Amino acid sequence: MMKARILLAGVFASAAFAVHADGVLRVTAIPDESPTELQRKFAPLGEYLSGQLGMKVEFVPVTDYAAVVSALTADQVDLAWLGGFTFVQANTRGKVVPLVQREEDTRFTSRYIAGTNSQINKVADLKGKTFAFGSVSSTSGHLMPRYFLQKQGIKPETAFRQVGYSGAHDATVAWVASGKVDAGVLNASVWDKLNEAGKVDPAKVKVIGSTPPFYDYNWTVRASLQPALQKRIRTAFLALDPARPEHKAILELQRATRFVPTKAANYAGIEAAAREAGLLK
Structure with missing residues (x-):
């Protein structure tokens, strides 16, 4: 019996410490931007990691936020770029380890936006309007903006005439610009990047407010x-x-000044917000 237990423990240890059999480090990311943009951002970082680690690094695209959490916690990928909420979802399953985050993610914010020609000039003006969040599982495109709206007495399902989910930050801007919705909210970093790239028409979209700061994105590995x-x-x-x-080129693509260590405790506030909003059981 003792010998069997030792052999069994050895099997589990081998599985726990194994990289995929083909020696490839598989990396994925929440699809908060278009697939082509995610690939463009990751390519130089993947090449850098491959050189530093002495192994092939492969980017594995996924269709939605939930798929990232499932893939990481099922040991189908090794490293993932997560938002604060998707990290909390993965962490509640007890199978992940957060490694680093951008220094900017220690004080992240979201931007509330509206049509430039609308009469919406501040967050309080959103009542009775149509509104778009990003993905349901997005920290900066849904969870934290919702949390802060509710702190101001604005419950989306009753305060807004209609609530929609665009699926991604850049899509939210497109919805507002086209008039599909009156207003929306997105990741401040993506908003800045879209503006710098000339992809926001100031004649169509304007900022009407920002959330208080919160912890957001990180790079997390499977615990095994x-x-x-x-x-x-x-x-x-x-x-x-x-x-x-x-x-510098890699950091600029990641919109980071530098990376700093992180820990699960940094995301306790997001977990509390998710439970309060009924998004985490």
């Missing part, structure tokens, strides 16, 4: 990944130095 490899991945992210041109 070898501890030594987890450490090497964290070290690789922390080593990205904006003073080095090749690193």
